[in-house]
Structure formats: C-alpha cells, structure tokens
Amino acid sequence: MTLFVIGKPVKHSLSPLIHNYWINKYELGLEYKKMEVEKELLPSLIENVRDRKITGLNITLPYKKDIISYIDEVSYSAKDIGAINTVFLRGNKVYGENTDGIGFTRALEKKTKFNFSNKSIYIIGAGGAAYGIISELIKKKVEKIYITNRTKQKTIQLVSFFKTRNKEINLEFVEWKNLTPNSDVDLIINTTSFGMKDNECLKIDINNLKDTLIFVDIIYNPKETELLKFFKKEGFVSMNGLSMLIEQASVSFELWFNISLNNKDIEEVKKICEASY
C-alpha cells in the first residue's frame, strides 16, 4: 500500500521526506511517493483510495479545489475553506480535510507562544493557503483581519466568502498599492508565492509597526525569502513556512494512521528537512 502527494508540479515537495521518516519510525511498512498528475486522473485516484489500493493522499497545487467534486464527504472545516489537502478513508467513504490552517497556528503557537485571541492580523495574498489560514484564525477568535492581494477581485471574493459564512467577522479589504500595515497589527503573514524566486521582495512600510510584531512567510523554499530577511534585519521575530509544513503533515498522518505525533517526532523531521535543502 502506498500514499501519494499529487499535484503539478510536485517535484519540489518535501512531503515524502517527512512522511517516510514517520512511516519508518512507526514501522508501518508503507511508502509515501510524489505523483505528478493531470486533472483527468483525479477521479481514478479517489477510486483507488475507496478500493484501499491507496492508503491516503495529500493534494497540492493546483488541485486543492478540483478534488472536492470526487470525494464523498468534506470535513466541516474544509467546507468553510473550499479546498482540501488530505484525503482519507473512513468505513467505505472517502473524506477530505484541510490541514493547512491548523498547521500554521500550531507552528506559530509552538515557536512564539502567540495567543491569537483579540489580535490583529495582516494577511498578504488571497490564494488557497490564505483561505485555510483565515478559517483557522476565525476559530481562534482574532480581533481583526486585514487582507490584501495583487488581484483585487480575488481579495473581494475572499472577503465575501468569509462574510457570508460569518457576518460578525472583522475582515477588512486593503488596497494592494502601498502595503502599509496599521499600528494595531500584531502579526503579518505572507501567503503569496512571491518570494520563491531569487531577489523577489514585496515592499512593506514598517514605520507604523509595534516592536512586538511577528512576521511569518509561509514559503519554506528558499529557507529565507528576501522579505523574511528584511523583517529579521529590522529586529522582528520571524518564521518561515517549514514548521507549518511539518505541523500540517502531522495532522494528515494522524488522519491516515490514528497516530498522534509528539514534539520529538516533529523536531526530528524538522532537522532532516533543514539539512535536505
């Protein structure tokens, strides 16, 4: 039996390294592989999960939304996101879950003891990852979320998506032109893929920011984006996306194997990942 991360492209994925480490440690006798697939193959992969030929799937770009039409049940939280990254079997039903948001909040809580309640968060980007993170931030009862994205229409769509589900939420659209977070902001998160290439750097005006502000770039490759380097240099506590990646993987692992991973499992795999690139 095998597990796969499927997407296009997938060659950059660290998921096989992470899951195969835990699979070997817990002597599960399985293998986790990458599979670059065309969209047409998605229904047959889900059938393979139903027939127990595949133990589980992780879904990455660009299929996190498309895959939903082929599974039987979407978890309650993934319904609020409209995208899934984990597929697993319960009884004879194929389920989908999204573990990105919980991976993000767990990673930040562990690294900085950050308490999300009543905090103001400034989010850059309105792609799939932003949806997962915002859904989790709402559960954590943050005070306010500012959201900005290069393509204005996508920001408007995101705000309307969450406001139709929760009228109370304080989600404010911010123009992309000059990224100038207000002084009330406690946490800035870059959820865009801008920064993955050399020398790409968004310009953010940090003049208003409080000293205690935390910056997170959810990109993990490169290890430090130019933006992350900038915030570090300015003296702000900063974190890249590797811990989020490992935490979200640990939630998927638990869904497949009912094994709850401990901090030692997480730290061991983090060291291996860091040494690998």
Ligand code: NAP
């Ligand atoms: P996505 O749905 O394709 O969204 C991409 C986002 O990046 C959009 O907001 C897009 O803005 C923005 N963007 C792309 N190129 C840009 C540019 N040149 N200038 C400004 N904005 C740009 O992708 P996603 O799933 O949200 O993933 C986004 C990033 O997060 C990727 O780097 C991915 O590897 C990372 N990620 C990390 C983890 C983790 O566990 N650490 C988990 C999930 C994702 P437009 O709407 O204007 O195109």
